[in-house]
Amino acid sequence: MEALEEDSSSLLQVRVRPATLNDRSAVVKILRESFTGSYRYWAIRDMDETLVLVAEVNGRMAGVAEVYTTRVDGYGKVGVVYFLAVKKEYRGMGIGKRLVLEAEEFFRRERCMYSAASTVESNKASQGLFSSLGYSLFRERDRVYWDLVEALSAYEDDVIMVKKL
Template sequence: MALTGLQVRFAEKGDLKQAKEILRKSFTGSYRYWSELLLGRLDTLVAIMDGRVVGVAEIYTKETKTHGKISVISFIAVDPGYRGRGIGKNLVAEAEKIFREHGCRYSAASTRRDNLASIGMFTKMGYSLYRRGEKEFEELEGPLYAYEDDIILVKKLG
């Protein structure tokens, strides 16, 4: 899934201003508020291309009763001018690699049902989709802080 000229790594202090701008362009309302507040507080991955930050993913790990140690992609965003090039997939793939290294059995994310780009990306990468009301969703809503979302995506890590 390597993209020529793309580097994905943990964010450094100097990356956070550009990462925040991408979050600002990508989210509104409470999603913007929380993604900006958690920037640099959660583990943060950045995608670097053309010498600048073009994507960001905020991740964490949580212990759950039903899934054991689960990893969460809390927020993921790609600069609008760089979307459709596989940058989001590369961020997710790097996050999954880190999660495996930390002994996580599952990776998960949540979103709104109208976020078709995110849903499409995660399902193409092997994530199963669960809707509000389904057992899997109800078990993971709290650990994922998915209270405003109605879709949870889960992948068993090999």
């Protein structure tokens, strides 16, 4: 599952791989810097229940994605991007995109039909990232929204993004 790619625009070496036990403190540090309140609590608490992917840039940890698979009525097996965090100094460099694309590859290997994520309505950067990768956006008023909220451990005021794999 390891991916190594050179970004020609900035000559950054980006490597995405599953986290190891030795990565735990660095992963927790990124999650603490990126989230507050209950989001921080659940991101750190559920690390042992998810597959944690890390992105390294030139050998330094730059971002983290927590992912898992679940079943959803009407959707079958769904891959969930549970938490996605990129250190501030690496934002806007395509690190989040690389993490999501690697998560999608994992979901395909796991025979998921869809990939899904949720975020707060105000997080336009996250919504823009997922939209640019072909995800459809659903809000509370959309019927399909409620089918996915529980499976994604989302909050009632989150937006849900889904992509057919």
